[in-house]
Amino acid sequence: MNNEYQKNNQVRTVLIVEDQKHTSDRLREAIDSARSLKVIGNCQTMSQALSMLANYRPDFVLTDIGLPDGSGIEVIRAAAAADWPCESMVFTVFGDERNVLSAIRAGAKGYILKTSHAKDIVKEIEIVLEGGAPISPQIAHYLLTIVRGDTATQEGKDLLTEREREVLGLIAKGYKRGEIASQMAITVGTVGNHIHNIYRKLNASSNTEAVFIAGKSGIL
Amino acid sequence: MTLPFSRAFAIGTSIISVTLLVLVFAFALPKFGWDIDDVLRLTTAEHCVEGICERSTLPGVGARNFSDSIIAETYRFEIPDVSGEVTGVLLPRLSDLAQVRVAGIAISPVPTPDARRWNAPFFLTFPNVLLDGPRRDLEITLMAGRGSRISLSPILVGSVASLEFHYQAVAIYRVGLARIAFGLTVIAIFVFAVMALLQRRERFYRWLLVANLAQLVFLWHIMMRFDPIDTQSWLLIWVSALHIHVFAMYRFVSGYLNLKTRKLGYLVLSVQALCIFLIWCHNPNWEPWLIGIMAVCSLILYIHTLSFWLLPSRRLVHLRIALFGLMSISAAGVIAEALRQIGWLVPYDREVYHLATAPIFLLYLVMMIHHLLSAQAANRRLIRDLRGRIKARMRELKETHEKLSLVVEQEAVSHERQRIMMDLHDGVGGQLVNTLAYVNGHPQQDPVLQDALAGALRDLGLMVDSLQMTGSVVQLLGALRRRIEPMLETAGMKFDWEIGEEPQLPTPGMMKNLTLLRLVQEAITNAVRHANATTVKVTTTQDKVIISDDGTGFDVALTAGRSGIGILSMRKRADELGAELYITSGPKGTSVTLNWG
Structure with a gap:
């Protein structure tokens, strides 16, 4: 469904991997509010994320690191290895060293703080999708x-x-x-x-x- | 103490000291000797050479025989009629072969060339009855072959008992000492051969070995009296041995003192080799001259060698002087012997050549003792050095160990920190974010709760930063900007970021960094909330952090009077940092300065 959809409408699809419900809801709300982006799915676990990644072929993955059944790093690695262009970023509370650095090593384009404003979240995602590289x-x-x-x-x-x-x-x-x-x-x-x-x-x-x-x- | 002599001065001193010693030998030696009771000393005799007889006084010294025929001379003594018993005769010095007759009756065997007595006393006993007849004469026939000479010192007659002691004393002095020296030389050869093998780098041991081998040949001649091969060849060999000994000592001393001089030694050796060759060619007329030339050559070389000890140096001065003295005495002994041989200055009956080897043995002894002592000292130094190094290594090891355990400890601390961080991140942080998201999404907005949650998250963020970014205050401020900027944007404000020099806090550390971050955040938050400003400027220098805004300002005195909570907590944090806090405010804005310079 996605490739034609994406090309025709110029809307990029986003997969959210976040196990905290309200955080996830608010994020979805923020992304969906942007005209250029659409949340194609949100999930709470790593295994769900990997299967959704393969099935929905999103343009962008925003993932938490500490998931109930594993690490978001695996999701990032899968996105980097995907056979279609798929960017990824870490969704983190503090942007702490351990997670961020290994995520970047796995192929993530930096991180977005969970405390960021909705418009900043959208902006960061758009920058990455346009080929930019945010850095904190x-x-x-x-x-x-x-x-x-x-x-x-x-x-x-x-x-x-x-x-x-x-x-x-x-x-x-x-x-x-x-x-x-x-x-x-x-x-x-x-x-x-x-x-x-x-x-x-x-x-x-x-x-x-x-x-x-x-x-x-x-x-x- | 140093030896200040120049080369010329050293050579001069060597010549003078050897000359003085020779004079001492020449004039002191005749004073030694002793009188023996019950013994007659006969000093005059009838001396017959080829049938011509005349009265002569002993010692009588004939010329050296350079012909191939055997020459013979006779001394005839009258034994006076004395009260004491006369049953023995002692010839303390004679040369070279002797046959003794008492009253015409031979009391010694017919001499053979093996029985040469040039350096041994001759003691004979005879029955008293021989003197009972009318003849009381004693006839000594002396013979000499090629290379030898005829000579006779005053003889002693008396009782066997009295003469025997004297005979033994003379025998010990003239033959016994040479045997002792021979034995010592054999030991020295063994010792120096071992040393030469073990200490190959110290080449001078080889030359000591050569010197001792030469000495062995020379001493053999004194000790054994007879020639192991034909007289002519043996003469050449032991004369050569004497000169080789001089050359070896020259090489030993120059090697021992690390001198690079060799030319004179090889020149002397070449001249002497030529002389030996010419003697070998049997020209009897040249022989005394050639032997003389060789002797002069060796004398020059020996004086040169002696002067080495006196060359300018700071090292081993006492040892050098001692060795110089010993070698001088030895040289003087040999020279005195040569003078005795040619019958000049030194009396014929005062030979000292046995004594020439004694100083050389003393020299070896002194050298070996010095070597042992310096080796021991070197050992001690080495042990001390090694101990010091072991101590240093132990210290190093300990330090390394401590550093390692510190690293291990730091790693453990770092891991523990990571664990706490993860707990904060996955636990408290996640929960706070989720709660804030819930509150934000709730239809009933609660700004107080939202603020409190956002504030708690910001402070947690500062804690995470100050725990992780321990090194740099400017980078912590950079991280703070990222965390706090959304708040400014919400309020429609912006930063004027002037972070330059790295502030050097009075007492650096993780907690002080956090305190500083909280203070700066407090100041920024105050500006956002109360100042009604558009820009917040943050500036750093080495000893200052300044947070200023372009807002409306407030009355500092009034606020202080009312003990404003924000300002109070900022002052408390400044105290913790050991810094002064200055707040100025006016219509053009407020400025908070933290200064510890």
């Missing part, structure tokens, strides 16, 4: 920990360019893309490209997580 100060902080020269390995150091690290540093300090662009005297698009590259490199590097963990525990 928290994620920037985690990534900086990975590439921090003094504790990480040579691999971690070489992962990012000087410019990319500069962008990451400003994001971690809380600056927005527009503010970064004017500070660095580049266009907002260039900032977006840098962020894109950072994500791409992070996904390509197989042992980033190991490096990150090593850097955190002070072994390296």
Whole structure:
């Protein structure tokens, strides 16, 4: 049903995976309120999510990590491996390090806070569907920990360019893309490209997580 | 203490000290000796050479025989009629073969070349009755082959008992000492052979071995008296041994002191080899000259070697001086012997060549003791060093162990933190979010409840951030912006974000970071709620965080008087941080400054 539907109407389908009822309802309400998006299904468990993903072939999956029967990371991994374009994001209370980082490693394009306003949720989803890459100060902080020269390995150091690290540093300090662009005297698009590259490199590097963990525990 | 001598000065000092020692030998030695009771010392005799007889005083020293024929001379003594018993005769020094007759009757066997007595006393006994007749004469016929000479010192006659002691004393001095030296040399050869094998890097041990082998040959000659091979060849061999000994000592000393000088040694060795070759070619006329040239060459080399000990150095000064002294005494002994041989300065009957080896043995002894002591000291240093290193390694190990356990502990803490975080996330956080969603979706809106729930979630968020982002205050503020921005947007306000330098809190730490975040959040929240502003500006420096707005302001004094809850809690947090809190407010806005500089 979906591919033609999607092309003809320019409406993107969204799968919600969230086990808290009211949270899920409010999210569905928020997404459905946007003209460009439509919730194609919402479920509470990982197994439901995997079968709905295969059956409904959504354009976008927004998933909680801690599900009753497993981890949302598995859902993200399945979405990344799908044979149609399917983006995914984590739906999280705090955007905490452990979940967000492994979700990004599995292929998620960042996270959306459950406390976000309805319009912000929609905006974030639209940005990702248009090929953008949202990034938060928290994620920037985690990534900086990975590439921090003094504790990480040579691999971690070489992962990012000087410019990319500069962008990451400003994001971690809380600056927005527009503010970064004017500070660095580049266009907002260039900032977006840098962020894109950072994500791409992070996904390509197989042992980033190991490096990150090593850097955190002070072994390296 | 240092040796300040230059090379010339060292050589000069060596020459002077050896000369002085030779003079000491020459003038002190004749003073030694003793008188024996009951013994007659005969110093005059009738001396007959080839049928021509004349009175002569002993010691009589003939020329060295360089011909191939055997020469013979006769000394005839009259034994005076004395009260004491005369049953023995002692010839303390003679050369080279002797036959003794009393009253015309031979009392010694016919001499054979094996019975050479050039360095041994000759003691003979005879029956008293021989002197009962009219003849009371004693006739000594001396013979010498090639290379030897005829000589005779005053003889002693008397009772056997009195003479025997004297004979033994002379025998011990002239032959016994050489045998002792021979034995010691054999031991030294063994020791230095082992040392040369074990300490291959210390090449000077090889030269000590060579020196001792040469000494062994030389001492054999003194000890055994007879020649193991034909006289001519043996003479060449032991003369060579003497010079090889000098060369070996030269190499030993230069090696021991790490000197790179060798030219003179090889020059001397070449000249001497040439001399040996020329002697070998049997030119009897040249022989004394060639032996003389070799002796002068060795003397030069030996003086050169001696001067090595005195070269400028700070190391082993006492040892150097001691070894210099011992080698000087040895050299003086050999020179005194040479002077005795040519009959100049040193009396013929005062030989000292036995003593020349004694200082060399002392030198070995001093060297070995010094070596042992320095090896022991080196060992002690090594042990001390090793102990120190073991201690350092133990300390390192302990530190590593502590660090490791700290890492393990940190990991455990980190895991525990993760677990608590998960509980907050999946439990409380999820529940709060769900409740807030329920309240928001409820037809009956309750702003107080909504605010409380949103506030609780924000504070939980700050806690999560401050637990996870321990390193950097500016990044925590960055995270705070993300959490708090929706509230500003709802109120139609925006941030002027001026986060620059990393603030260095007076006492850094996770809890202080959280306190700072709460304070900043409080200030921002106040601006959003009460200031009626459009922009909130957040600025950091190393020692300041400033939150200001462009709102209408309020009366600070009035608020303080009424003990405004918000401001009160901000002051409390500032105290916790060890910082000053300044609040200024006016019609152009309010500014909250946290300062710990």
